[in-house]
Amino acid sequence: MSRSKNSLEIFGERIEAGTQKTFHIPIGQLYTQTNISIPVQVVNGKAPGPVLLICAAIHGDELNGVEVTRRVISAPWIKSLKGTLIAVPMVNVLGVIHRSRYLPDRRDLNRCFPGSEEGSLGGRIAHLFVQEILGKCQYAIDLHTGAIHRSNMPQIRVHLENTKAADMAHAFGLPLIIDAPIRDGSLRGAGDDLGIPIITYEAGEALRFDEPAIIAGVKGVRNVMTHLNMLPPRRNPKKETNNTFVAKSSAWVRAPADGLFRSHLKLGDRVVRGELLGIIDGPLGGSETPVKAPFGGIVIGATNLPLVNLGEALLHVGRFDDIEDVETVVDEFRQEVDMMPVELS
The missing domain is CATH 2.40.50.100 (RNA polymerase II/Efflux pump adaptor protein, barrel-sandwich hybrid domain)
Structure with a gap:
């Protein structure tokens, strides 16, 4: 599904085709009365197409996705964008400030969706995010890492009963997909209620930049954008096995x-x-x-x-099920990622 017009309205402002705009969404203040806001970058292509959200740091200590988002919006190939990319590198900006998974009241923001305008801090942030950002999108990629002191192998988590989300998961191009039920209060749950397919990328460890995880994330986001016809196919693409296995x-x-x-x-x-x-x-x-x-x-x-x-x-x-095949493809994937250049062009 594509937008019928070449412009998009967000936060009361219109972003015309072929332009981009930075927003800072106010969410409150610190005890010092210093204003706190969520940074948002909207890149609107010259030609119409889908609206895709990529977001990171819903858990404030999960930082790989912040760097994945930065590299995506600054990549040279983003100039060929059709449709609109909404990039939110730090959803839980208060958690990022405190280097914490949680909000200051110890709530998990990814259990607060869809939120409430008159609810807790997490509920209010979730409500604002759904109303002003998620509700304007047609697809979304949520970027995560393992918890503190834990590392995740690059993987996609998705509820495979959602066929559009399942297609995105396979397009991302990782060997491993985890068929993960939707949890109450999660961003994926809010997307499901709105009919917006969302996949979750998990890779690396909290409070760290893990280069292979970042590289695989940038490549995967680009693959999904190509799958959604937001980007043209690559010239002379490297031949890939494209073997993906699902853990039930x-x-x-x-x-x-x-x-x-x-x-x-x-x-x-x-x-x-x-x-x-x-x-x-x-x-x-x-x-x-x-x-x-x-x-x-x-x-x-x-x-x-x-x-x-x-x-x-x-x-x-x-x-x-196919454990020997999975082992072979995972080993090939690890070698491929280790040899990838830092910047994908």
Whole structure:
């Protein structure tokens, strides 16, 4: 679906075809009465086309998406844009300021949608975002990372029953897709209610810039924009296998003891049921507890903190039907990303 006109109205202002505009949405003040606003960049192409939202840092400590967004809006190929790109690099700007996943009142903004004009701080921000930004879009990509001290293998999370979102997920071009139900209060849920397909990109760790995750994110956003006919196909594109595998379920392997965890694996590795994943030991040694895989799959997330307590999440394992094929494609993907240039042209 394309816009019928070559201009778009947002925040009461009209952005004409072939122009771009920066907005700063006021959301309140600090205790010092310093005004706080959400930065927004709108790029309107010369030709009509879809309206796509890319947003990041709904969790304020998840920073890879901020850099993905910056690289996308500054890429030379954005000049060929058809339609409109709305880029919001820091949705939870208060969380970014405090280097925190949460809002100052400890609420998770991604559990506050669609929000309320008279609700909590999170509810008010969510309501404003839905009314002024999400509601103006036809598609959206939500950029995330793993939580603090945890890394995620680059992956797309999507509710595959939404066929348009599923098509976007496959177009993104990653080996791994997680069929993830929509959670109450999430941005994906708000989009689903409005008929706006949203996919979530997960990669890297909170409070870090992870270059392979950023590179894969920029490439994936560009792939989706090409899929939506917002960008022309690449000239002389590199031949790709385009193999994508869907995990119908996933689960965390949890610590069977307290101590220091020494992992034997890295993201993207294959595990077999009963395989030794690592050892938990004390600071002086001599009390080793093996951590074994309760099921087979691919490691899609992992803790980076060796200090663990009983029951703590250690390794996130996705279950796939074609496990050997997944292992091969994931290994090829890791090598490809490691060799990619920093800037994609």
